[in-house]
Amino acid sequence: MCIFNYESGSRDNSPVLKRRSFIKTLIAFPLGLILASSSLSWATSPTSEVNTTGLAVTDDTVTVGILHSVTGTMAISETGSVQAEKLAIDQINAMGGVLGRKIEYIQEDGASDWPTFAEKSKKLLVNDKVASVFGCWTSASRKAVLPVFEQYNGMLYYPTFYEGLEQSPNVIYTGQEATQQIIAGIDWVVKEKGAKTFFLLGSDYIWPRTSNKIARKHIEKLGLKVVGEAYYPLGHTQFNSVINKIKLKKPDVIYAIVVGGSNVAFYKQLKAAGIDLTNEKPLLLTISVTEDEILGIGGENIEGAYAAMKYFQSLDNPNNTAFVQAFKDKWGQDIVIGDVTQAAYLGPWLWKAAVEKAGSFDIDKIRAASPGIELTTAPEGYVRIHENHHLWSKTRVGLAQNDGQYKVVYESEELIEPNPFPVGYQ
Amino acid sequence: MFEEYSMAELTDILFMQGFAGLILFSVLVLMALGLAIIFGQMGVINMAHGEFMILGAYTTYLTSHIFETYLPALFDGYFFVAMALAFLVCFALGVLVEWGMIRFLFKRPLDTLLATWGLSLILQQSYRTVFGAREVGVTLPEWMMGSYAMTETIEVPINGIFVMVLTLFIASGVYFLMFRSLWGKQVRAVVQNRPMAGAVGIDTGKVDRYTFGIGCGIAGIAGSAFTMIGSTGPTSGQLYIVDTFLVVVFGGAQSLIGTIASAFTISQSQSTLEFFLSGSMAKVITLLIVVGILMLRPQGLFALKIRQ
Numbered sequence: 001m002c003i004f005n006y007e008s009g010s011r012d013n014s015p016v017l018k019r020r021s022f023i024k025t026l027i028a029f030p031l032g033l034i035l036a037s038s039s040l041s042w043a044t045s046p047t048s049e050v051n052t053t054g055l056a057v058t059d060d061t062v063t064v065g066i067l068h069s070v071t072g073t074m075a076i077s078e079t080g081s082v083q084a085e086k087l088a089i090d091q092i093n094a095m096g097g098v099l100g101r102k103i104e105y106i107q108e109d110g111a112s113d114w115p116t117f118a119e120k121s122k123k124l125l126v127n128d129k130v131a132s133v134f135g136c137w138t139s140a141s142r143k144a145v146l147p148v149f150e151q152y153n154g155m156l157y158y159p160t161f162y163e164g165l166e167q168s169p170n171v172i173y174t175g176q177e178a179t180q181q182i183i184a185g186i187d188w189v190v191k192e193k194g195a196k197t198f199f200l201l202g203s204d205y206i207w208p209r210t211s212n213k214i215a216r217k218h219i220e221k222l223g224l225k226v227v228g229e230a231y232y233p234l235g236h237t238q239f240n241s242v243i244n245k246i247k248l249k250k251p252d253v254i255y256a257i258v259v260g261g262s263n264v265a266f267y268k269q270l271k272a273a274g275i276d277l278t279n280e281k282p283l284l285l286t287i288s289v290t291e292d293e294i295l296g297i298g299g300e301n302i303e304g305a306y307a308a309m310k311y312f313q314s315l316d317n318p319n320n321t322a323f324v325q326a327f328k329d330k331w332g333q334d335i336v337i338g339d340v341t342q343a344a345y346l347g348p349w350l351w352k353a354a355v356e357k358a359g360s361f362d363i364d365k366i367r368a369a370s371p372g373i374e375l376t377t378a379p380e381g382y383v384r385i386h387e388n389h390h391l392w393s394k395t396r397v398g399l400a401q402n403d404g405q406y407k408v409v410y411e412s413e414e415l416i417e418p419n420p421f422p423v424g425y426q
Numbered sequence: 427m428f429e430e431y432s433m434a435e436l437t438d439i440l441f442m443q444g445f446a447g448l449i450l451f452s453v454l455v456l457m458a459l460g461l462a463i464i465f466g467q468m469g470v471i472n473m474a475h476g477e478f479m480i481l482g483a484y485t486t487y488l489t490s491h492i493f494e495t496y497l498p499a500l501f502d503g504y505f506f507v508a509m510a511l512a513f514l515v516c517f518a519l520g521v522l523v524e525w526g527m528i529r530f531l532f533k534r535p536l537d538t539l540l541a542t543w544g545l546s547l548i549l550q551q552s553y554r555t556v557f558g559a560r561e562v563g564v565t566l567p568e569w570m571m572g573s574y575a576m577t578e579t580i581e582v583p584i585n586g587i588f589v590m591v592l593t594l595f596i597a598s599g600v601y602f603l604m605f606r607s608l609w610g611k612q613v614r615a616v617v618q619n620r621p622m623a624g625a626v627g628i629d630t631g632k633v634d635r636y637t638f639g640i641g642c643g644i645a646g647i648a649g650s651a652f653t654m655i656g657s658t659g660p661t662s663g664q665l666y667i668v669d670t671f672l673v674v675v676f677g678g679a680q681s682l683i684g685t686i687a688s689a690f691t692i693s694q695s696q697s698t699l700e701f702f703l704s705g706s707m708a709k710v711i712t713l714l715i716v717v718g719i720l721m722l723r724p725q726g727l728f729a730l731k732i733r734q
Contacts, residue, residue, distance in 0.1 A: 204705070229704075235664070238696075240446035241446050248435060261665050272586065272654075272655070296562065297563065298564070
């Protein structure tokens, strides 16, 4: 089991917090922890005090919502997030729950359809009165539920790396926004690999386009050159023409943000066209291929590509070893864990930390408590919630291996500040 | 547009683009043949065409696993076995579907559209239940990957050549079946005049059943071949269905030659435009050309002349 510690940083003197600092001293002794969570249960804090807005909280349970697509196109990607969130909830319950209350979840299926997401989020917030929601994956689904969360004052923990340009009081973004993922990656490839020319490639929708815009601005700021930029419709399966174009332009780096089924076609055709990525001529850097996608692409087709992410399954630290083991024990030994899956896993833990810091399930109090919350035992290492509701986190570069895993070749020294509205990049 | 390239590079562009166009052409023909047979000969719009292709892809995936585990020595040749199996599995399911569903919906094209769409949803969900929501990776034998370098700059993908040869083979097979065999004669008779064909002793029900089965079987082979160039997941079939319909409708629903001509037109314009424009714009312009031509010739490029 993976136990999370967090620092509240609050100097509030409410009785609930006093009791927690008492328990904190007990945490030093594992046995003490068990005693604390069973006999000195939080349930002594009356529900009327910790829940003033009529959320689904009883004396011994609290209900949350999980809202992802388990059917339709996006099920491929969102399954991992659902599994991670359920694992986190199980682990929190095994530790005694949140404020002494066991977490129960209601899972709804967004069915890869954006209006369905909006409808289901309304159901979760209005009918079920859930205390928070872990969910959404694509930007389109997040945009669809945003007005609902703002109208009914819910709290959404959103796991995916995305294009930024958003900051809602009702969302905590546990993935990276675009600048966190892009800038460190490009700096790395320029510094370590001496890259001078770039070819930008992407699927044709908001995330790749915004990300490439930031990438282009940054490349040009460094005095380097973008020799080509191309977009293909989602689901496109024929990349031979663009591969020819790449061959003629001879860029140092292919910067690829292709998503979904197109990914598989792109990497298979790249290999078939005689571009062996392990030669790094050109080198390929992506921000859209996690271990999940490699399952479909096949390790032999993408071996040698680099990815800039914040998490890889192969990260070597004790938190991650425990997390990977727990994940495999629960969902099967063959399973792989990608960047977003890890970010989804953080959601319930960050919510738990916020609730306990606030001493309340009320959304407004959680919102006030969230900035500054840290997780020292996140699988990716250490994260902290920024004032702008995104996470401070490190960026890493991984080299794709034949077995479908990434080998971490670079890690930013500092935590990178989330900056959803980058000045000079839009 | 060209000034940044040297003469030698331009020749290479021309050659490689021509080849990219031919690969796309083969892919489109392979996708569309099965649908064209069913649509053209039976008037049934098979919305589950993409799912039949994916069934072929999953069959390939399973076959590759069986060979990897039990017959590793023969792994290099498993793909041919997989394609044959893909045909058989899809043919069997096609016959079953025709027998259980399509034959009750004849002369109701809109209803078949809805019914086969429902079938596609059922199949997608079954794949998801059996194989999981994630995409699966199909391992290819070593010899089918990589490329053949003709000169320093010109490299020809081996899987592209494979698809081209396969398409040629399947297309001639279909031609022989439709125009040189007794069964083909029966099919064409049923298309031209169903009651009359029945009156001269052709079992029209049986002809329909096998036509549907063969159409689905060819879709299975196409799906099997596409594991080389695309993804295999529960909803991957959706990636192909629009292009497939485009080719069939543009070519003229009842003409196999039309299907081939339309695949050629679409693939060449698409791959040429893609080189000079962004992929999305290339698609838009290709679609505009198709719409423009269909406005002038609603029956498609080629149409059979049938007395109504």
